[in-house]
Amino acid sequence: MPDLRLLYGKAALRSMNRPASNEAFRALLAEGLGALLLAATVIGSGVMADRLAAGNTAIALLANTGATVAVLAVLIGLLSPVSGAHFNPVVSLVLALRAEISWRLMAGYAVVQVLGCCLGAILAHAMFGLQLIQWSFHARTGGPQWLAEAVATCGLLLVVLGPKRPQDAAWMVAGWIGAAYWFTASTSFANPAITLARSLSDTFAGIRPTDVPAFIGAQIGGALCAALIARVLFAKRASISRDGVAVEDRTGSAVTPGVSQ
Secondary structure, eight states, X not given: OOOHHHHTSTTTTTGGGOTTSHHHHHHHHHHHHHHHHHHHHHHHHHHHHHHHTTTOHHHHHHHHHHHHHHHHHHHHHHHHHHHXXXXXXXXXXXXXXXXXXXXXXXHXXXXXXXXXXXXXXXXXXXXXXXXXXXXXXXXXXXXXHHHHXXXXXXXXXXXXXXXXXGGGHHXXXXXXXXXXXXXSTTOOOOOHHHHHHHTTOOSTTOOOGGGHHHHHHHHHHHHHHHHHHHHHHTOOEEEEOTTSOEEEEGGGSOOOOOOOO
16 A cells, blocks of 8 residues: 655655646546545534434444444555655645745645535535535534644654555555544544535534634644654664675665655
8 A cells, every 4th residue: 555655755745846747637526526525424424423423422423433444444555656645734735845846835735625515515415405515503612622733733744754664655644544533532534625625514513614714724733743743753864884884774764766656
């Protein structure tokens, strides 16, 4: 399974930094489609779980978690060779700050990620016969929830930026989000695009529009914190080869082969 860290490298996205290219179009399409399916799964599984759980919130959250973890793993495996499978503006932002993708590509990704997630909310509503566009009244506010969002997003970015075997990328990202559903007070949104989309859904997964800015602020703060930690934690190190020559130890650094097209 493709390694997100590998796919986010400079050489991996070199061709996609030409916005007029076919590769860039495919990457934007992949990001939009992935965001749409992710949001539809999060919101749709919340609706289904709420209907079947007979008021048992723990069972509903467990079902919502399982669906989210599964779709994340599948979408990362399917779409990471095309776009890197960000599906999340703060992931794209941190990679742009690290000069691993261009700011122009980052902006395009952010637009399609938000649009895709919002369309995913509408799709979920349509599948369950609900009003297509609605405002959520689900209150999610306060210091503990903001801290939880910062922690969830920081952990997610550390998983993305850290070293891993190629086949581990999908389960590590999905596994972190699944765990953070349960150990954070906010149930781990960790994504500004899906936070906006969930404000359009007065369902189990919803969030009041008035609570969105603080959640997004916490997510950005957590992502920037992860970027700083990663610079130290995953810094390139020198090791000594058998013949006594210093060589680069890449266990904590980016690997940058090209993306398979």
